[in-house]
Amino acid sequence: MDAQLTALGLDEAFRFACGPEVACFNDCCRDLNQALTPYDVLRLKRGLGVPSGRFLAEFTRRHTGPGSGLPVVTLAPSDPETLVCPFVSAAGCRVYPDRPASCRTYPLVRSVRRYRETGAAVASYFILTEPHCRGFGGNRTQSARQWTADQGIGDYNTENDRMMEVISLKNGLRRGPLSPSSAEGVYTALYDLDAFRRRLFDDGVAAESGVGEDLLEAARHDELALLRAGLEWVKQLLERTFARWTVALCRCRIRDTG
Ligand code: SF4
Ligand code: SF4
Numbered sequence: 001m002d003a004q005l006t007a008l009g010l011d012e013a014f015r016f017a018c019g020p021e022v023a024c025f026n027d028c029c030r031d032l033n034q035a036l037t038p039y040d041v042l043r044l045k046r047g048l049g050v051p052s053g054r055f056l057a058e059f060t061r062r063h064t065g066p067g068s069g070l071p072v073v074t075l076a077p078s079d080p081e082t083l084v085c086p087f088v089s090a091a092g093c094r095v096y097p098d099r100p101a102s103c104r105t106y107p108l109v110r111s112v113r114r115y116r117e118t119g120a121a122v123a124s125y126f127i128l129t130e131p132h133c134r135g136f137g138g139n140r141t142q143s144a145r146q147w148t149a150d151q152g153i154g155d156y157n158t159e160n161d162r163m164m165e166v167i168s169l170k171n172g173l174r175r176g177p178l179s180p181s182s183a184e185g186v187y188t189a190l191y192d193l194d195a196f197r198r199r200l201f202d203d204g205v206a207a208e209s210g211v212g213e214d215l216l217e218a219a220r221h222d223e224l225a226l227l228r229a230g231l232e233w234v235k236q237l238l239e240r241t242f243a244r245w246t247v248a249l250c251r252c253r254i255r256d257t258g
Contacts, residue, residue, distance in 0.1 A: 001129075001131050002131070003128060003129065003130045003131070004128070004129045005109065005126045005127070005128055005129075006126060006127050006129070007124070007125070007126055008108070008125045008126055008127045008144055009125070009143075009144070010123075010125060010143065010144050010145050011143045011144075011145055012143060012144070013141045013142065013143055014107075014127050014141065014142065014143070014144070014147075015136060015138065015139070015140065015141045016107055016127075016135045016136055016138060016140065016141075016142070016147075017135055017138030017139070017140040018135040018138075020091075020092065022134050022135055022138075023134050024132055024133060024134045024135075025092070026088055026090075026092065027132050027133070028106065028132070028133065029084065029085040029087075029088035029093070030082050030083060030084045030085070030088075031082070031083050032075055032077050032083045032084065032085050033074065033083070034074055034075045034085070034100065034102060034103075035072055035073065035074050035102075036060065036073045036074065036075060036100055037100070037101060037156075037159070037160045037163050038159070038163055038190040038191055038227055038230070038231070039101070039155075039156055039159035039160055039163070039227065040100040040101060040156075041055065041056070041060075041073060041191050041193075042193060042223055042224070042227055043098040043100075043156075044059070044095055044098050044100070045193075046098070046223065047095055047097060047098030048095065048098075051194045052191065052192045052193045052194045052195065053192055053194060053195055056073065056191060056192060058076075058086075059075060059076055059086050059087075060073045060074060060075060060076055060191075061073070061074050061075075061076045062187065064177055064183070065167075067171065067175060068167050068170045068171055068175065069170065069175060069176045069177035069178055070166070070167060070170055070178070070183075070186060071183055071186055071187040071190070071191070073191050075087075075100075087099075101153060101156035101157070101160055104151040104152065104153045104156065105148075105151070105153055106128065107127055107128050107129065107130075107133065107135065107136075108125050108126065108127060108128070108144055108147060108148075109125070109126040109127075109128050110123055110124070110125055110157065111123065111124045111125075111126065112124075112161060112164060114164075114165075114168065121161055123157070125144040159224075159227065162228065162231050163190070163231065165231075165235075166190075166231055166234055166235055166238070169235055169238055169239070170238055173238055173239070173242035174242050178241075179241075182237060182241060185234075185237060186234050186237065189230035189231075189233050189234050189237075190227075190230055190231070190234060193223060193226050193227060193230065196226065196229075196230050196233075197219070197220075197226055200216070200219065200229070201220060209229075209233050209236070210232070210233065210236040211229045211232045211233055211236070212232070215228060215229050215232065216229060
């Protein structure tokens with residue numbers, strides 16, 4: 001049987017139970033190709049009690065999103081053959097309270113559509129049935145709404161939807177890679193929060209960052225506010241960069257046709 005994706009209403013019941021008692025325990029923590037969102041990185045580095053730079057160097061790899069051209073971070077497997085997650089142990093997930101959103105959400109898949117006119121976001125749910133996962137044979141039933149609450153996914157969805165806004169903005173402005181210096185700035189603002197804090201407040205970038213004063217003040221002491229400031233800073237950078245592009249393109253077209 002191949003993997004199957006089936007639409008699921010928010011209050012529709014599905015049968016699933018996972019834990020040390022299932023025969024496939026930890027199987028889904030191997031053969032890893034797992035992207036981390038900025039909020040995933042914040043939670044993991046805070047849970048492990050390490051600076052963001054060290055977390056990124058030890059546990060992640062950096063890529064460029066094939067469509068958006070934005071920096072993307074994935075978990076670095078601890079074994080190149082089995083692609084096993086660096087946080088899995090015989091007893092289960094070593095970072096369970098701060099595990100990434102995708103680990104929490106499985107076997108559900110959440111898709112978000114945003115209305116252009118109002119900006120309102122509407123989430124849809126699907127259930128992903130995969131042959132290796134034995135969790136579907138259990139006798140526990142719940143709805144997507146209950147699963148989201150039980151797994152503590154609400155805060156993750158809120159912050160990850162903010163990141164989706166950044167990706168949508170980039171795709172709407174211009175697809176493809178950023179310049180190396182912009183890519184470095186975006187990576188720092190989204191993922192390397194300790195370095196971003198230093199850039200903002202020690203290097204004096206805060207005053208001209210375009211981020212609101214209240215958010216900046218909160219970002220001095222609060223990592224979640226710092227991440228939101230980073231997302232805001234990235235939006236402003238993208239708008240400035242691609243507004244210049246549009247002007248330059250218009251000038252070229254005028255020259256070509258003039
Ligand atoms: S973070 Fe935890 S739950 Fe997610 S793949 Fe790694 S060990 Fe598994
Ligand atoms: S494969 Fe499915 S049932 Fe098995 S540990 Fe992973 S999520 Fe749980």
